[in-house]
Amino acid sequence: MIFSELYSAYYNTVAAVLREAVRRPLGKGELRAIVEENAFGESVLNVIPALTGQKWRLLLPDGSTPLENVPTMPKTTLEKRWLKAVCSDPRMRLFSDSLPDYPDVEPLFTQEDFRVFDKYSDGDPYEDENYIKTFRLVLDAVKNKYPLSIEMTGRSGGTTRFTLAPGYLEYSEKDDKFRLIGRGKVYGKTVNLARIVKCEKYGKPFDAPKNESDSEKRDVVFILTDERNALERAMLHFAHFEKEAERLDGGRYRVRVTYRKEDETELVIRVLMFGPMIKAESPDSFVELIKERLIKQKNCGL
Amino acid sequence: MAYSELIKNFNNIRDYMREFYVYGFKSRDEYTKKSARSYDDERRRLESWLGDYMRFRRAPDGKNVFLSIDSRVTRHNPLYKAWKAKSFTDGDVTLHFILFDILDTPEKELTLKELTDRIDDALSAFDGPRTYDASTVRKKLNEYIAEGIVESRKDGRTVYYRRAGDPDGIETDALSFFSEVAPCGVVGSFLLDKEKEKESNFAFKHHYITGAADSEIVCSLFCAMNEKRAVDIEYISRRNGGKTELGLIPLRIMISAQNGRQHLMAYSPRFRRITSYRADNIVSVTPTDVCPDFDALREKLDGMEKNLWGVSTQGFSGKRLEHVEFTVRFDPEEKHIPQRLEREKRCGRVERVGENAARFSADVYDASELIPWIRTFICRITSLEISDKELEARFKSDLDATYALYGLEGDVDE
Numbered sequence: 203m204i205f206s207e208l209y210s211a212y213y214n215t216v217a218a219v220l221r222e223a224v225r226r227p228l229g230k231g232e233l234r235a236i237v238e239e240n241a242f243g244e245s246v247l248n249v250i251p252a253l254t255g256q257k258w259r260l261l262l263p264d265g266s267t268p269l270e271n272v273p274t275m276p277k278t279t280l281e282k283r284w285l286k287a288v289c290s291d292p293r294m295r296l297f298s299d300s301l302p303d304y305p306d307v308e309p310l311f312t313q314e315d316f317r318v319f320d321k322y323s324d325g326d327p328y329e330d331e332n333y334i335k336t337f338r339l340v341l342d343a344v345k346n347k348y349p350l351s352i353e354m355t356g357r358s359g360g361t362t363r364f365t366l367a368p369g370y371l372e373y374s375e376k377d378d379k380f381r382l383i384g385r386g387k388v389y390g391k392t393v394n395l396a397r398i399v400k401c402e403k404y405g406k407p408f409d410a411p412k413n414e415s416d417s418e419k420r421d422v423v424f425i426l427t428d429e430r431n432a433l434e435r436a437m438l439h440f441a442h443f444e445k446e447a448e449r450l451d452g453g454r455y456r457v458r459v460t461y462r463k464e465d466e467t468e469l470v471i472r473v474l475m476f477g478p479m480i481k482a483e484s485p486d487s488f489v490e491l492i493k494e495r496l497i498k499q500k501n502c503g504l
Numbered sequence: 505m506a507y508s509e510l511i512k513n514f515n516n517i518r519d520y521m522r523e524f525y526v527y528g529f530k531s532r533d534e535y536t537k538k539s540a541r542s543y544d545d546e547r548r549r550l551e552s553w554l555g556d557y558m559r560f561r562r563a564p565d566g567k568n569v570f571l572s573i574d575s576r577v578t579r580h581n582p583l584y585k586a587w588k589a590k591s592f593t594d595g596d597v598t599l600h601f602i603l604f605d606i607l608d609t610p611e612k613e614l615t616l617k618e619l620t621d622r623i624d625d626a627l628s629a630f631d632g633p634r635t636y637d638a639s640t641v642r643k644k645l646n647e648y649i650a651e652g653i654v655e656s657r658k659d660g661r662t663v664y665y666r667r668a669g670d671p672d673g674i675e676t677d678a679l680s681f682f683s684e685v686a687p688c689g690v691v692g693s694f695l696l697d698k699e700k701e702k703e704s705n706f707a708f709k710h711h712y713i714t715g716a717a718d719s720e721i722v723c724s725l726f727c728a729m730n731e732k733r734a735v736d737i738e739y740i741s742r743r744n745g746g747k748t749e750l751g752l753i754p755l756r757i758m759i760s761a762q763n764g765r766q767h768l769m770a771y772s773p774r775f776r777r778i779t780s781y782r783a784d785n786i787v788s789v790t791p792t793d794v795c796p797d798f799d800a801l802r803e804k805l806d807g808m809e810k811n812l813w814g815v816s817t818q819g820f821s822g823k824r825l826e827h828v829e830f831t832v833r834f835d836p837e838e839k840h841i842p843q844r845l846e847r848e849k850r851c852g853r854v855e856r857v858g859e860n861a862a863r864f865s866a867d868v869y870d871a872s873e874l875i876p877w878i879r880t881f882i883c884r885i886t887s888l889e890i891s892d893k894e895l896e897a898r899f900k901s902d903l904d905a906t907y908a909l910y911g912l913e914g915d916v917d918e
Contacts, residue, residue, distance in 0.1 A: 204720045205514045207592035208600075208651060209694040211585070212510065216597060242585070244509050244552040257594045259630045260601055268629040269605040276610075276670035277695070279652030280723075284691035285673060288682040297678040302671055307652075311726040314802070316687050316757040319814065324847040341677060344705045357840075372576075374709040375685055375761040383707070434742075437526045438763045442711050444574040447529040448563065455529065460574065475876040478905035489910070495883035496907055497916050502833065502886045504900070 208278060215240040215249055217273040220260060224272055227265035230254075283310035292328045296337045318375060325378025326396045336398050340382050344368045349408035350384075353400040354393060366393065367410035385410040392464075418463040423483045424473060428453045432479035439472070456483070470495065507545055509552050510591035515787065517586055518717045520546040521571075522784065524558075525583070526714060528570025531563060553585040575711040579704035581684060583716040584693040599636060599644055602626045603654075604667060613657065613664040616642055680704035684711065687757065687766075688726070690719045712764020717784065724789035725754045725768055731791070732798035734773075738787040747787065750774075753795045755805050757783070758815045767815040771801045778805055780815035808869070810851055816870035821892040828874050829865035830888040831857055832881050841884065848877065861886065871895055 207213055218240045222228055228236075237249045253261045261267055277285070287309040288294060289301045327333050343350050353363045366386040373380050380395040426436055433455060437447065444460040461469050470491045473480055482489050511517055520543075523530060535543040547569055551558050554571060561568045573582060606614065606622045614622070620638050627634055645665050648654035657664045673679070676699050683692025684706070696702065715722075728735045734753045741748070752770035758780065759766050766783040778801070795801075808817065811825055819826050834841035842862040845854045852866025868874065871890050878888065878899070890896040907913055 204587060204688070204690060204723055205590050206651070207590045207596060208653075209588055209697070210510070210590050210592070211588040211697075212592070213597065213600065214588075214697050216601060220601060242509060242552045242589070243555045244548075248509060252594070256630055259598045259627055259634060262629060268626050269601060271605050271608045273601055273604060274670075275604055276653045276668045277673065281673075281691055281695055282652065282671070284686075284688060285695070288678075288686045288692070289674070291682070291686065293681070293685075294674070294678060297675055297681075302674065304671060308730055310691075310723065311687055311729070311757075314756075315726055315729050316759055317809075318759045318761050319812075320850060321761045322847040323849070324843075341705060345677075370705055370707050372707045372709050373681070373685065376710040378761075381709075434526075435763070438712075438714065438765060441526055441714055441764060442575040444572045445528075446559065446561065446570065446572060447527060448561070448568075449529045462576075471880045474882050474906075475879045477875075477879055477902040478909055481909045493910050493912065496910055496912055498883035499885060499903070500907060500912065500916050502884060504885050504888060504903070 204280065208275070211241045212245070212249060215245065216253070216258070216260065217275075219253065220267055220269055220273045223261060223265065223267040224269055228261070229265060233265070279307055280310070282307045287311045296328060296334055321376055321378045326380055333396065336395060336401050337380065339401055339403070340368060340395065340398075341371060343403070344370055344382075349404040349410070351402050351404040352393060352398055354397045355399055356397075361399065365404050365408055367408055371395075385412065419460055420463055420466070420485070420488075421458050421460050422469060422473070422485070422488050423456060423458045425450070425481045425483055426455045426457055426476075427479050428455065429479055432476060436476055436480060439475075466491070507548065508591060509549060510589050511549065512591045514586070514720065516542070517546055517549065517589075520550060521583060521586060521717050522714065524550060524569060525571040525573065528559075528572070529563075529568055531566035531568055533566055549589070550586075553589060554582050557582055573713065575713050576707060576709055579680070579707060580693065580696070580702075581689065581713045581716050583713050584683075584690045586717070587690050587719065588694075588697075595634075595636070595640070596644075598627075598634070599623070599641070603641075603644065603648075607654070607665065607667040610655075610667050610669045613666045615662055615664060616645070619645075619665060676701050677705060681706050684708055687759065688719050688723050690716055691723075710761065712761075714764045715759070715766050715783070718766055718786070721783050721786045721789055722757055722766055724791070725757060725783075728754050728789065728791045729756075729798075732795055733791045734793050734795045735770075736790045736792055737768075737781070739781060740785050740787055742785060750781075751792070752781070753798060753801055755798075755802050760814075769805055769815065771797075771804075778808065778817055780817065811866075811868050813850055813866070813868045813870065814873040816873055819868075819870035819872060819892060820895070821871075823891070825867045825869060826871040826895075827865070827867050827891040828852075828871045828878075828889070829863060830878055830881070831861055831863040831886045832884040833861045833886050834884060836860060841881075875899060 215237055218236050219233060233250060234246060237246050241249055252258045282304040286304045286307055290309060290313060294301060349365055349367045351365050353361060356362055364386050366384040368382055368384040370383055371380055372383050382393045382395060383391055385391055426432060440459050446458045448456045450456055473482055473492060474495065482492050532543060557571045557573045559570050559572045602623050606619060616638055620641050623636055645654055649656055653668050655666055655668050673695055679692050679696050683689045683696055734751060737750050737752060739748050739750050752772055754768055754770045756769045757766055758769055767780040768783060769778060769780050771778050832841060842854065845862055845864050849864060852864060854862055854864050857863045871892055872895055888896060888899060
């Protein structure tokens with residue numbers, strides 16, 4: 203069962219408190235800091251009185267505990283089943299060659315038990331040895347914050363070499379691709395991992411520029427007419443953006459979606475997916491991009 | 505009952521979470537038709553768990569509360585927090601930590617009597633010690649045996665208890681990644697909570713997090729599939745709010761990377777066909793009998809995939825299959841367009857029609873599922889034919905309506 207107190211923020215918080223209290227008595231300030239760090243916004247109102255008031259008989263009045271060991275709990279069957287299931291995912295090889303086995307449990311699911319049915323078919327080659335090697339080096343560079351010297355094939359087939367200060371890895375389930383987001387002088391900030399031909403540690407100091415303009419955020423506002431279940435479809439479709447919806451009259455809604463400038467073309471296409479159920483209202487530049495496509499379509503003779 | 509940050513039942517909060525996150529335009533009055541207090545409590549809980557993402561707006565009909573989350577920025581799904589808010593008793597939490605303090609290694613085995621005595625010892629440090637009777641301790645141990653964290657061994661009439669072994673997990677980076685992309689990823693999040701390093705090196709684009717609310721349902725369906733069992737599900741109709749009980753044989757979970765919905769593909773013995781059911785409309789799952797036909801039914805579903813665009817196995821026309829084909833044109837420098845058709849198609853075929861045009865065609869169960877995708881090629885569609893002529897006409901009239909929305913009726917020049 204997933205919904206269990208064994209996995210709860212409160213149990214984890216109490217474990218964090220006891221981890222310290224088995225070593226030495228805890229002061230009130232320390233106790234509060236641990237609860238604030240591990241539990242929810244209002245939890246201090248419950249957890250601290252329960253522990254100090256000895257409703258939960260785990261902490262003595264001087265902040266020590268009668269417990270002798272740092273609290274630990276073995277993995278539950280559910281956790282082992284989930285781990286066994288994800289170990290059969292081809293992407294797991296990116297992280298390690300030797301995977302743990304859990305012989306006493308069945309996997310929670312197999313690759314035959316589910317499908318991500320609408321992801322694109324040209325995903326990254328997770329079983330390619332060169333790709334795996336690149337992935338591991340890039341991840342290490344992200345973790346240890348060192349620059350990389352990268353050789354990559356461009357869209358036209360030519361090769362580019364550049365140095366990049368890695369920031370983080372970004373994965374898109376729809377594209378089924380990893381991208382490295384970083385900062386470089388010659389090349390933009392996004393590098394598709396599958397396009398990297400060669401990658402090595404850049405041994406010299408590298409003064410990376412900021413790429414702030416690429417992350418510029420913009421808002422698009424559109425009017426949605428709730429016909430053919432468009433409201434639910436659109437709200438789910440745009441759910442991963444920061445957004446705000448407001449009800450107007452006559453089954454219409456005004457929706458504001460915040461997106462990044464570099465994703466504008468994609469967003470134009472996604473708005474068009476909803477046909478006459480969505481009308482982009484602002485900004486004008488976005489509306490113009492929609493109109494451009496519609497005008498071209500009118501001249502396609504359909 | 506006094507307000508508590510923790511909850512006993514997940515279903516109420518599941519609905520509120522979805523409403524606040526997916527929609528977020530309803531006023532308090534609309535939620536309070538059933539119970540004003542329930543709304544206030546659930547809103548307060550969500551604010552406590554997800555305060556950083558709560559937003560408020562004044563509207564003519566009152567204050568609206570909504571969740572606004574840019575899932576490309578948040579490295580861990582914030583909705584998982586709701587799964588970590590299960591309530592418990594004072595006795596539960598005390599007993600849990602004392603039990604595992606006593607059973608500190610898998611090598612240590614104790615009888616129920618020995619355990620109860622040791623628990624009393626631990627509690628004797630407190631004024632007015634609380635004692636746990638043997639039946640309470642036995643009940644808790646049995647719960648933990650079911651969860652796999654305690655093991656028991658019988659020797660004659662004596663039962664010995666010990667903590668279960670704890671095999672290695674996977675490394676933190678893999679946990680961070682799979683807790684976001686694998687089904688029932690919340691379980692990975694539970695494991696991640698126990699790790700020292702919680703910062704993730706991964707961000708996620710096009711990342712739909714709403715499925716988190718349906719984790720228990722999907723988990724129960726996976727368990728049933730693993731045992732090749734049929735299930736009884738309670739299914740809610742979003743149109744009228746009515747609940748139906750359905751007997752099904754679950755065959756596969758279909759997950760959308762383009763809207764985050766999770767669907768169950770299942771065989772209905774009553775209707776004798778394979779149909780899809782939205783996971784967020786399933787209220788409960790009860791496993792029933794082992795189904796001897798499971799393998800044959802799954803094979804049937806495998807065979808259906810070549811004609812399945814999304815999850816629908818029946819179109820509006822009532823025909824078994826519908827034919828769809830459309831042609832797009834592109835400029836010589838737009839080589840990515842035929843590539844787009846190839847990589848985005850889920851079934852069917854793409855063929856070049858001359859130098860600068862490509863045609864997609866497919867036979868599918870439900871042609872209406874392709875319409876949004878076909879619209880993504882607006883600006884280059886030169887022909888469209890659908891065997892369901894009503895649907896074809898609607899595509900074209902929708903296009904005319906879209907032109908009209910932007911004042912583009914009549915002739916326009918590029």
